[in-house]
Amino acid sequence: MSSAALPAAxxxxxxxxxxxxxxxxxxxxxxxxxxxxxEAAALDLGRVQVTKFAHAPLRARRxxxxxxxxxxxxxxxxxxxxxxxxxxxxxxEAGFLSGDMVLWDTSHPFESCALPDDAGLIxxxxxxxxxxxxSLRGARVERLLGQRLSAGHGMGAILAxxxxxxxxxxxxxxxAELEQLGTVALxxxxxxxxxxxxxEDELSVEARTSALLERINTFIEHNLGDPELxxxxxxxxxxxxxxxxxxxxxxxxxxxAAGIRRRRLERCRSDLANPALLTSxxxxxxxxxxxxxxAVFSRAFREAYGSSPTEFRQWAVREALARNINExxxxxTSGGVGRP
Numbered sequence: 205m206s207s208a209a210l211p212a213a214x215x216x217x218x219x220x221x222x223x224x225x226x227x228x229x230x231x232x233x234x235x236x237x238x239x240x241x242x243e244a245a246a247l248d249l250g251r252v253q254v255t256k257f258a259h260a261p262l263r264a265r266r267x268x269x270x271x272x273x274x275x276x277x278x279x280x281x282x283x284x285x286x287x288x289x290x291x292x293x294x295x296x297e298a299g300f301l302s303g304d305m306v307l308w309d310t311s312h313p314f315e316s317c318a319l320p321d322d323a324g325l326i327x328x329x330x331x332x333x334x335x336x337x338x339s340l341r342g343a344r345v346e347r348l349l350g351q352r353l354s355a356g357h358g359m360g361a362i363l364a365x366x367x368x369x370x371x372x373x374x375x376x377x378x379x380a381e382l383e384q385l386g387t388v389a390l391x392x393x394x395x396x397x398x399x400x401x402x403x404e405d406e407l408s409v410e411a412r413t414s415a416l417l418e419r420i421n422t423f424i425e426h427n428l429g430d431p432e433l434x435x436x437x438x439x440x441x442x443x444x445x446x447x448x449x450x451x452x453x454x455x456x457x458x459x460x461a462a463g464i465r466r467r468r469l470e471r472c473r474s475d476l477a478n479p480a481l482l483t484s485x486x487x488x489x490x491x492x493x494x495x496x497x498x499a500v501f502s503r504a505f506r507e508a509y510g511s512s513p514t515e516f517r518q519w520a521v522r523e524a525l526a527r528n529i530n531e532x533x534x535x536x537t538s539g540g541v542g543r544p
Contacts, residue, residue, distance in 0.1 A: 207242045216240040219259060226255045227280065227330060228310045229270050234262040241325065247374045249386030253332045256371040258286070258325045264316045271311060278310045278332050279345065281393060283355065283367045286327035290317040296350035305353040305364060307397070309335070312349070329371045337390050339408050344401050359396045359415065362422050366392055391415050416442070417452060428468050431494045435460035468493040469508050472501070476513055477520035486513045 205222065207215035216237040222244050223230060234240060242259035282289070288302040293314035298306040300319070308314050318326040335342060355364030366389065374385060395415030398404045404412065420442055427433045438460060439449040453460045471493045475481050481489065487498045490513070495501035505513045 212239040236260040252386035293350035476517040
């Protein structure tokens with residue numbers, strides 16, 4: 205949804221209606237109300253709703269009267285992606301957030317002020333979910349309302365990365381996948397808040413397991429280029445036995461080693477298909493993602509994609525160049541190598 209599709213005089217009112225519908229009713233004011241620039245996108249993940257915003261500077265205030273008229277009884281978690289935002293609830297000020305998160309309760313009044321980046325817009329992603337969806341006790345969670353939640357390290361960084369991924373790629377998923385993504389989002393929010401409060405033991409076993417898997421997967425993603433990355437290293441890094449790690453991954457349908465190999469191959473495939481990396485030799489691409497033996501890499505690549513790395517690169521680059529001149533190649537015409 206974009207304000208650009210509307211006459212200038214209607215854009216600000218349209219945006220306030222979107223906020224009221226997707227977040228909660230608030231009193232919004234802006235010096236740019238005569239020609240308000242804004243975009244919004246919403247995604248339903250079952251118990252969790254995700255809304256992505258980009259908009260001009262504004263001030264927002266949710267009063268007790270707003271609460272009485274309309275209260276979905278939700279917690280809402282906001283991640284500031286561009287620009288900065290000041291937020292306050294229950295007498296607590298998060299200060300000016302930039303890249304960090306803040307949690308609020310729709311049953312209490314709040315105030316916020318959004319300041320732009322160099323492009324003149326503020327970007328944010330908001331997760332909204334019922335208070336009952338968290339296994340943490342409400343009295344504990346209330347201590348975090350209006351406080352800055354750092355997205356720079358630990359579970360906060362993992363949660364923020366997940367929220368950004370939802371906003372960027374969630375719309376590509378089917379209904380069953382979206383429901384699962386919503387469950388993982390709740391588990392990560394719970395783990396992040398529990399970590400802030402020091403009460404991780406209050407989380408359900410399922411929530412702790414989900415958060416642990418997300419931490420492990422994030423660690424693997426960040427270390428794929430290290431040839432020394434093995435299941436034993438992953439287990440040691442997370443203070444668990446190799447057997448426990450293997451049991452966790454068995455529920456995901458693949459072994460730890462297979463998961464590492466699959467992700468490395470996916471990165472190699474992406475690089476080989478990139479015309480900008482054409483001068484990088486195949487063995488250098490493989491080495492960048494942790495493959496130290498060219499023969500082992502070539503065999504694993506052929507098993508996964510049905511062609512050698514060199515054949516795939518030739519096909520992929522030829523297709524990319526053909527698209528650029530608006531003459532796409534037909535799959536399967538590059539020396540017998542079909543669409544991988």
